[in-house]
Amino acid sequence: MFETLKPMPPDAILGIMTLFRADKDPGKIDLSVGVYQDEQGLTPVLASVKRAEKAIIEAQDSKTYVAIAGNAGFNSGIAELLYGKDHPALKGGRVATVQTPGGSGGLSVAGHLLARSKPNARVYVSDPSWPNHIPLLKMSGLELETYPYYDYAHHRVDFDAMVGKLDKAKAGEIVLIHGCCHNPCGADLSREQWEALTQLCERRGLVPFIDLAYQGLSEGLEEDAYGARLMASRLPEVVVVSSCSKNLGLYRERVGAASFVSATPEASKLVLANASNVARGIYSMPPDHGAAIVSYILHDAGLRAQWVKELEEMRGRLNGLRKLLVDKLAARKTPIDFSFIAKERGMFSFLGITKEQVIRLRDEFHIYMVESSRVNIAGINHSNVDTVADAIAAVLK
Ligand code: LMR
Numbered sequence: 225m226f227e228t229l230k231p232m233p234p235d236a237i238l239g240i241m242t243l244f245r246a247d248k249d250p251g252k253i254d255l256s257v258g259v260y261q262d263e264q265g266l267t268p269v270l271a272s273v274k275r276a277e278k279a280i281i282e283a284q285d286s287k288t289y290v291a292i293a294g295n296a297g298f299n300s301g302i303a304e305l306l307y308g309k310d311h312p313a314l315k316g317g318r319v320a321t322v323q324t325p326g327g328s329g330g331l332s333v334a335g336h337l338l339a340r341s342k343p344n345a346r347v348y349v350s351d352p353s354w355p356n357h358i359p360l361l362k363m364s365g366l367e368l369e370t371y372p373y374y375d376y377a378h379h380r381v382d383f384d385a386m387v388g389k390l391d392k393a394k395a396g397e398i399v400l401i402h403g404c405c406h407n408p409c410g411a412d413l414s415r416e417q418w419e420a421l422t423q424l425c426e427r428r429g430l431v432p433f434i435d436l437a438y439q440g441l442s443e444g445l446e447e448d449a450y451g452a453r454l455m456a457s458r459l460p461e462v463v464v465v466s467s468c469s470k471n472l473g474l475y476r477e478r479v480g481a482a483s484f485v486s487a488t489p490e491a492s493k494l495v496l497a498n499a500s501n502v503a504r505g506i507y508s509m510p511p512d513h514g515a516a517i518v519s520y521i522l523h524d525a526g527l528r529a530q531w532v533k534e535l536e537e538m539r540g541r542l543n544g545l546r547k548l549l550v551d552k553l554a555a556r557k558t559p560i561d562f563s564f565i566a567k568e569r570g571m572f573s574f575l576g577i578t579k580e581q582v583i584r585l586r587d588e589f590h591i592y593m594v595e596s597s598r599v600n601i602a603g604i605n606h607s608n609v610d611t612v613a614d615a616i617a618a619v620l621k
Pocket of ligand 1: 356
């Protein structure tokens with residue numbers, strides 16, 4: 225029967241990672257998949273993670289199952305990280321959080337729960353968005369539609385167009401919003417825009433579904449949760465999905481969470497039971513190791529402080545690299561003014577070059593990025609930035 229299956233194109237992001245790995249050129253540069261790289265081009269295990277991992281392995285005396293909803297310490301720690309410990313929704317018993325296999329697992333659990341609560345519910349996704357958002361959410365039976373988000377000509381959020389579309393959405397429809405470090409464009413909502421969007425959701429009865437996969441990589445752990453916290457304090461129902469891949473570097477451990485704010489504590493209990501039931505139906509239980517590490521770090525003052533410092537270093541380096549790349553490109557007098565890159569945040573920005581130019585960068589210069597011209601800023605370092613800038617200038621000639 226498998227002969228009935230259709231061939232699948234390579235994944236828009238991970239397919240490029242595969243091409244990069246197959247390239248034998250010693251000078252190749254990877255600006256594709258969203259993985260943090262240090263000045264040496266490595267993705268090391270954080271020191272705080274190493275310490276927590278060692279302590280856990282030494283203390284662990286069983287590998288028995290944990291729970292469908294995952295590690296309880298992780299869930300409470302993540303909920304506090306998302307909302308802040310004194311948030312009224314948390315204090316009011318209106319938040320249910322389940323550990324999931326990565327942020328993608330969180331999106332999937334949330335997607336299934338939304339579809340179960342409101343069959344054929346419509347989710348509005350930003351255009352552009354992470355290329356996996358739509359295929360992943362479609363699998364849970366939701367209807368997907370896009371809203372305009374990025375103004376490519378002026379390299380900023382096209383807030384009027386976004387609001388224009390969402391203002392026509394119907395009560396009970398869902399809006400997927402990037403909490404910070406928009407993937408792929410790096411252009412985030414301002415505080416005023418979060419406020420306006422919250423009012424719009426209030427007015428039209430829309431449910432925000434916030435993907436907060438990069439908390440801590442824009443302005444700071446607290447600052448990056450501003451929009452999620454605001455919406456959770458004003459709206460009766462909010463979904464927040466988070467990931468520990470980027471801010472704790474736990475990519476392959478698959479650690480994330482789906483967190484749901486409900487109108488009442490009674491509804492929150494229903495949500496927890498149903499989210500657990502969804503998880504049981506998809507993967508039964510999430511893997512424990514990464515979540516145990518996160519729980520350990522979040523509940524140990526010394527390790528937490530060390531992690532916050534490591535995160536600060538990553539964030540500072542990303543923002544510094546943005547400026548460095550802009551300066552290097554400006555020095556080459558490229559026909560495109562790339563100064564917008566320094567204003568964007570997180571791992572990604574679009575260069576705004578054509579697909580043909582992206583392919584030339586790959587084939588002629590061994591520089592890999594997603595075909596949309598999304599670059600992972602963390603793949604740049606002081607040793608390769610001139611090569612990157614020269615190659616971009618060359619393909620723009
Ligand atoms: C990315 O956008 O590059 C990352 O989130 C990795 C992925 O799974 O696509």
